[in-house]
Amino acid sequence: MRFLGYCGILNCMENYTLIRSRRRTLALEITRDCRLLVRAPLRCSEGTIRDFVARNQTWIERHMAKVRQRAAQAGPPPTEEEIDALKARARAVLPDKVAHYAEVMGLSPTGLKVTSAQKRYGSCSAKNSLCFSCYLMRSPDEAIDAVVVHELAHIRYKNHGKEFYALIHRYMPDYQARKKLLK
Structure with missing residues (x-):
């Protein structure tokens, strides 16, 4: 069930979409x-939901500003031609990178x-089987390598535990710095 409501909090008139489901928490x-979006249990009262939104107004405003800032920085969505060019570049660049790091790490992906x-x-x-977004090609080479090593490490560890990151850092000690380069 969807309901369009609003929070009447001081200066805030943020609209929200209420989505009720069998969940236990807001x-x-x-x-x-x-x-x-406000996700709520089926039997949660509207007053409880409004209070929850009001209590979290600071979080909402802070994250709404971040999303707006990201949207402004991103600019217009890429055209179909730009996406095709990114895919072509990814198909040209990624197989060699995956092969190189797979050999170094002693891992064997089943597909790309x-x-x-x-x-x-x-x-x-x-x-x-590894899957990469063509949008990765917008990032510097060092960041692309970090994503390749990250995904290869998932062949051995299907989680983000200590062993997983230890494996990444064994082959890429500057992983954290490279990760920050992702656009």
């Missing part, structure tokens, strides 16, 4: 298009795929 989410995913730069499937 949660806030700010979407990429600067909408506020390039997509136009926007939320994550890479992933590793349960069957050890």
Whole structure:
């Protein structure tokens, strides 16, 4: 059930979309298009929801500003031609990088795929197939290498535990600095 409400808090008239489900807790989410989603249990009262939104107003304003800033910095969405060019570059660059680091790390991915995913730069499937976003090509070479090593490490460790990061740092001691270069 969806309900469009608003929080009447002092100077705030933020609209929000209420999504009720079988969850047990209240949660806030700010979407990429600067909408506020409030997720609530089925039987949670509207008063409780309004109070929750009011108590979290500082968090909402801070994160809404971050999302707006990111949207302003990102500029217009890429054209189909730009996406195709990024994919072509990824298909030209990534296989060699993956092969190099796989050999160095002693790992064997089962496949490599390039997509136009926007939320994550890479992933590793349960069957050890690697997938990379073409948008990774907007980042410096050092950052691309960091994502490749990160995804290769998932072949051995399917989580983000201590052993996982120890493996990454063994082959890329400056991993944290490289990760900061991601755009």
